[in-house]
Amino acid sequence: MRNRGRILIRGVVQGVGFRPFVYARATELGIRGTVRNTGSQVEIDAWGGRFPAFLEAVSRGPPMARIDSVQVEPLDGNPPPGFAILQSTGGALSGLIPPEIATCRDCTGDIFDPGGRYNGYWATSCVNCGPRYSIIRDLPYDRERTSMAEFPMCPSCAAEYSDPSCRRHHAQTIACPACGPQISLRDAAGTLLPSPDPVGEAARLLDGGRILAIRGIGGFHVACIEESAGELKRRLGRTEQPFAVMVTPGELERIACVSSSDRQWLESPVRPILVLPKRDPDTLSPVSNLHTIGCMLPYAPLHHLLFARLSHPLLIMTSANHPGYPMVTDTDEAVEKLAGHVDFFLTHNRRIVNRCDDSVIRDGFIIRLSRGIAPKRTRIDLGGQCILGVGPELNSNITVYTGGFAVTSPHIGHVRNPPTLTYLQETVERTGRFLGASCDVIAHDLHPQFLSTRFARELAAATGAALVPVQHHRAHVAAVTTDPCIGITIDGVGYGDDGHVWGGEVFLGRVPDLDRVAHLEEHPMPGGDMATRFPERMLYGILPTEKTRSLLAGRGWDDIALGVLERQVERSVAVAWTSSTGRVLDAVAAMLGTCREKTYDGEPAMRLESLAARGTAREWPLEYGTRDGCRTLSTRALIRLAFREFTRSTDPPLPDREKALADIAASFQHNLARGIAALAVDAAREHGIPTIVLSGGVAYNRAIRDTIRVEVENAGLTLLMNPEYPLGDGCISFGQCVWAGTTAR
Numbered sequence: 001m002r003n004r005g006r007i008l009i010r011g012v013v014q015g016v017g018f019r020p021f022v023y024a025r026a027t028e029l030g031i032r033g034t035v036r037n038t039g040s041q042v043e044i045d046a047w048g049g050r051f052p053a054f055l056e057a058v059s060r061g062p063p064m065a066r067i068d069s070v071q072v073e074p075l076d077g078n079p080p081p082g083f084a085i086l087q088s089t090g091g092a093l094s095g096l097i098p099p100e101i102a103t104c105r106d107c108t109g110d111i112f113d114p115g116g117r118y119n120g121y122w123a124t125s126c127v128n129c130g131p132r133y134s135i136i137r138d139l140p141y142d143r144e145r146t147s148m149a150e151f152p153m154c155p156s157c158a159a160e161y162s163d164p165s166c167r168r169h170h171a172q173t174i175a176c177p178a179c180g181p182q183i184s185l186r187d188a189a190g191t192l193l194p195s196p197d198p199v200g201e202a203a204r205l206l207d208g209g210r211i212l213a214i215r216g217i218g219g220f221h222v223a224c225i226e227e228s229a230g231e232l233k234r235r236l237g238r239t240e241q242p243f244a245v246m247v248t249p250g251e252l253e254r255i256a257c258v259s260s261s262d263r264q265w266l267e268s269p270v271r272p273i274l275v276l277p278k279r280d281p282d283t284l285s286p287v288s289n290l291h292t293i294g295c296m297l298p299y300a301p302l303h304h305l306l307f308a309r310l311s312h313p314l315l316i317m318t319s320a321n322h323p324g325y326p327m328v329t330d331t332d333e334a335v336e337k338l339a340g341h342v343d344f345f346l347t348h349n350r351r352i353v354n355r356c357d358d359s360v361i362r363d364g365f366i367i368r369l370s371r372g373i374a375p376k377r378t379r380i381d382l383g384g385q386c387i388l389g390v391g392p393e394l395n396s397n398i399t400v401y402t403g404g405f406a407v408t409s410p411h412i413g414h415v416r417n418p419p420t421l422t423y424l425q426e427t428v429e430r431t432g433r434f435l436g437a438s439c440d441v442i443a444h445d446l447h448p449q450f451l452s453t454r455f456a457r458e459l460a461a462a463t464g465a466a467l468v469p470v471q472h473h474r475a476h477v478a479a480v481t482t483d484p485c486i487g488i489t490i491d492g493v494g495y496g497d498d499g500h501v502w503g504g505e506v507f508l509g510r511v512p513d514l515d516r517v518a519h520l521e522e523h524p525m526p527g528g529d530m531a532t533r534f535p536e537r538m539l540y541g542i543l544p545t546e547k548t549r550s551l552l553a554g555r556g557w558d559d560i561a562l563g564v565l566e567r568q569v570e571r572s573v574a575v576a577w578t579s580s581t582g583r584v585l586d587a588v589a590a591m592l593g594t595c596r597e598k599t600y601d602g603e604p605a606m607r608l609e610s611l612a613a614r615g616t617a618r619e620w621p622l623e624y625g626t627r628d629g630c631r632t633l634s635t636r637a638l639i640r641l642a643f644r645e646f647t648r649s650t651d652p653p654l655p656d657r658e659k660a661l662a663d664i665a666a667s668f669q670h671n672l673a674r675g676i677a678a679l680a681v682d683a684a685r686e687h688g689i690p691t692i693v694l695s696g697g698v699a700y701n702r703a704i705r706d707t708i709r710v711e712v713e714n715a716g717l718t719l720l721m722n723p724e725y726p727l728g729d730g731c732i733s734f735g736q737c738v739w740a741g742t743t744a745r
């Protein structure tokens with residue numbers, strides 16, 4: 001039996017309390033030796049009779065570690081008298097950027113311990129929890145390379161830091177009221193309001209209905225109680241967009257249906273926002289007018305302290321930035337940008353180096369890959385070169401591949417405005433620096449006009465990197481598998497090979513060799529992007545009939561506007577052509593009067609889904625066609641059937657018209673999904689391929705996803721999705737990297 005060895009552990013082993021964890025196991029098992037971080041790995045020299053048990057224990061690592069490999073080498077020499085943690089040394093870094101970790105149970109106990117020195121302290125943390133990526137300037141992860149460097153430890157903190165028996169042994173974020181960052185309350189103009197108890201005062205203001213900007217881990221939230229939702233919407237100009245809420249565990253049970261897997265996510269160290277079905281869809285409508293609500297539990301000591309003082313069990317917590325823009329991180333910037341929007345600021349003086357929005361999860365699928373999950377690291381072999389994927393345009397992030405790992409940044413936003421483009425550039429620079437990577441290949445979207453595409457070209461020109469354009473929906477498939485498959489991608493918009501707007505696609509083959517074999521019928525989008533904002537235009541584009549015309553006329557469209565719309569469709573002027581799944585769902589939402597104007601991303605389809613959740617689906621006949629060698633599903637035929645049902649429910653109005661509309665919405669989604677699945681299943685059978693991949697933002701729709709799954713599985717085939725990356729466009733940068741990596745082989 002071996003009784004000594006040098007153990008080398010690779011993976012995410014920094015910022016997760018690895019060395020103290022090893023120390024504790026060594027002490028328990030009477031192991032002598034040392035442990036140190038060498039940048040890319042943890043190196044443990046160990047001697048002792050219980051070496052095998054020690055090896056087994058350290059191979060599992062502490063809860064937040066991600067271990068890629070454990071190697072044991074022979075060890076000569078004599079053991080030191082005890083076990084010691086040695087200083088970190090620099091070295092090659094390979095994707096070892098730790099994400100944020102929600103406050104652990106022990107630290108929560110500390111902040112509510114009446115006699116303890118952390119009592120009431122807003123920035124309490126330990127080796128197992130606290131900010132990480134958001135405060136890291138450089139690696140290896142040590143205090144002097146974080147924004148905690150500005151706060152020298154007091155003697156008590158220094159004592160805990162160097163005490164091997166303490167949970168804060170080598171905790172880089174250790175801080176207390178005496179030495180650590182401080183919280184303050186400021187008025188709307190940013191003027192400090194001296195208070196012995198800023199958090200208690202903030203709770204009192206929130207309870208009184210005031211709107212506060214709160215500086216958290218990765219940026220500013222705007223917070224208020226439910227009763228102030230209307231005022232918040234008015235001030236932010238976001239009249240329809242649902243807000244996320246932070247709630248106590250008891251309140252969570254009261255307002256939402258929480259499955260056991262949802263609960264695991266909610267209580268995990270990530271503490272994301274979970275999109276959950278409301279218990280009663282008619283409640284909380286000022287917060288969310290959908291059948292779902294985004295909920296999170298308190299995840300930072302500040303949140304725990306606030307909720308302990310609040311009499312309300314629910315706070316609206318929405319990002320202070322405009323949707324799609326970068327999070328606001330600096331206090332001065334917040335005061336400037338939120339002027340007129342908030343009454344007070346609850347802020348602190350710990351610099352946020354890297355922004356991090358809240359991550360969002362629905363049904364186990366990641367909607368927004370950010371705080372606590374990103375930087376996300378995936379082990380994958382894409383060869384010896386370094387690859388950068390700059391992402392698409394909307395809901396973007398970036399991925400850098402080097403040395404067997406792909407690292408995806410937190411959510412960046414809509415790269416269609418200068419601040420978000422700047423944020424993208426900064427993230428590329430920073431991630432490259434953290435990983436010690438300079439890119440040989442830059443993968444970007446096929447769309448020639450995207451800001452991200454232009455950025456990729458400029459960067460390639462400056463660095464000599466090779467460019468690899470990747471079609472949007474093929475990147476979706478590449479983010480799921482590189483094995484032979486049939487790939488379904490259903491989403492809003494992506495630039496196709498033919499310059500048309502794709503978004504309801506079926507591919508056949510193997511990355512990077514995927515043929516488009518089927519798609520949704522193409523329709524004109526009258527007025528281009530205008531048809532996205534006003535989905536009644538899309539309805540007319542799909543079904544340009546007298547009946548549609550009179551429906552729109554009845555809703556206040558005047559003859560001139562209708563005349564223009566008719567001519568656009570008739571003569572195919574000022575139209576883009578699209579096979580988008582999202583646009584078809586939008587058109588039905590418009591027909592049913594559910595959503596006539598899109599005020600936030602995905603709104604018409606999301607409201608249609610909420611309506612459909614109350615309805616019962618019936619099977620409708622499906623019609624197929626062919627175009628340029630591809631099979632197509634006739635969405636016009638489906639819309640025509642929906643219109644017929646709609647007319648029947650309206651003329652004369654049925655007694656239970658709401659239910660009738662809900663049934664139409666449910667039936668439409670069901671039959672659309674059935675048709676899409678059939679296109680894929682037929683292709684799979686024809687080519688003898690057992691696996692069907694599903695990706696794209698429409699796959700978040702539970703009814704549509706479930707229908708596709710049932711159809712695929714009933715055909716004896718396997719449905720493959722990637723729960724590690726968003727189904728929406730947050731997977732594109734990763735998919736671009738995979739595509740470029742497999743292309744180069």
Ligand SMILES: [Zn+2]
Pocket residue numbers: 103104105106107108125126127128129130
């Ligand atoms: Zn802790």
Ligand SMILES: [Zn+2]
Pocket residue numbers: 153154155156157158175176177178179180
């Ligand atoms: Zn201290």
